[in-house]
Amino acid sequence: MVNHIEISAIDASGRLRPISPDHVALIAASIEERGLKQPIVVRPRGDGYRLTAGGHRLAALVELGYERLAVGPQVIVQDVDDDEARLDEIDENLARHELDALDRAIFLGERKRLYEKLNPETSHGGDRKSRKSLGEIKSPTWRLGFSPRFTADVAERVGLSERTVQRSCLLAEMLDARAIEALRATALRSNQRELLALAEMPAEKQRHIANLIRDGEARTVAQAKISAGLEAPVSSDPQSRLYATLLDAWSRADAATRKTFMAEIGLAYAPKK
Numbered sequence: 001m002v003n004h005i006e007i008s009a010i011d012a013s014g015r016l017r018p019i020s021p022d023h024v025a026l027i028a029a030s031i032e033e034r035g036l037k038q039p040i041v042v043r044p045r046g047d048g049y050r051l052t053a054g055g056h057r058l059a060a061l062v063e064l065g066y067e068r069l070a071v072g073p074q075v076i077v078q079d080v081d082d083d084e085a086r087l088d089e090i091d092e093n094l095a096r097h098e099l100d101a102l103d104r105a106i107f108l109g110e111r112k113r114l115y116e117k118l119n120p121e122t123s124h125g126g127d128r129k130s131r132k133s134l135g136e137i138k139s140p141t142w143r144l145g146f147s148p149r150f151t152a153d154v155a156e157r158v159g160l161s162e163r164t165v166q167r168s169c170l171l172a173e174m175l176d177a178r179a180i181e182a183l184r185a186t187a188l189r190s191n192q193r194e195l196l197a198l199a200e201m202p203a204e205k206q207r208h209i210a211n212l213i214r215d216g217e218a219r220t221v222a223q224a225k226i227s228a229g230l231e232a233p234v235s236s237d238p239q240s241r242l243y244a245t246l247l248d249a250w251s252r253a254d255a256a257t258r259k260t261f262m263a264e265i266g267l268a269y270a271p272k273k
Contacts, residue, residue, distance in 0.1 A: 004068045005075050007061065009048035015055050016089065016110060017103045018184065027060040041076045043085055052078060052085040053092045083114055094158035102180065102189040108154065108165055109172020115150050171195055176203040182210035197221040205230065
């Protein structure tokens with residue numbers, strides 16, 4: 001029976017979120033003062049081990065100079081497959097409520113993928129990338145690509161509302177991967193409303209906006225849109241702002257909606273040819 005595991009034998013790559021140096025320093029200080037209260041979890045992999053849970057704790061132990069860990073009090077070995085290990089990693093992070101809005105979306109999006117893989121009978125179709133679904137989630141969950149069993153299961157396991165689970169999963173599906181990397185270095189990673197605004201844009205524009213915010217040229221998505229020339233600056237005149245809002249709504253309305261609106265104000269609608 002193995003009594004100790006060399007840290008060098010533990011593969012901690014491929015985690016869902018990068019290691020935060022500040023968080024590692026905080027955990028290291030806690031370990032020095034009170035010891036390791038919760039062991040890390042690994043699984044056998046080839047000649048060594050693969051980390052299942054405890055990435056920041058492992059990094060803190062390395063920072064403190066640990067070279068080997070005692071099986072039981074410092075490290076637990078579980079023989080689980082890749083999908084089960086990924087679920088353990090996700091649920092541990094979600095349950096701790098330490099994730100910002102961006103990482104929560106990434107973790108929940110991955111959990112949804114694994115849930116549907118392990119429970120194919122619960123997977124439904126639907127417009128999973130509907131722009132409307134990011135604003136107000138009013139449709140039945142199956143029409144948005146969600147199994148009610150999935151949202152209820154996750155909400156119960158990790159203490160989140162079903163609405164939060166749904167919106168986070170949609171964010172994970174719609175945010176561009178390169179935009180996500182740029183956002184990690186910004187305050188927007190903790191602002192779900194700003195992330196939702198960005199996610200409604202095409203991938204190429206998401207990257208451009210995210211880069212502007214990362215480089216300090218804008219603090220919000222709205223400011224970045226103006227900086228990028230995608231929107232005109234907001235006028236201080238209330239009527240000018242109202243006109244811009246009406247014009248924007250008209251540009252996005254389809255022919256039927258325009259015809260209904262024109263009829264409401266007593267005018268006839270004649271589409272441009």
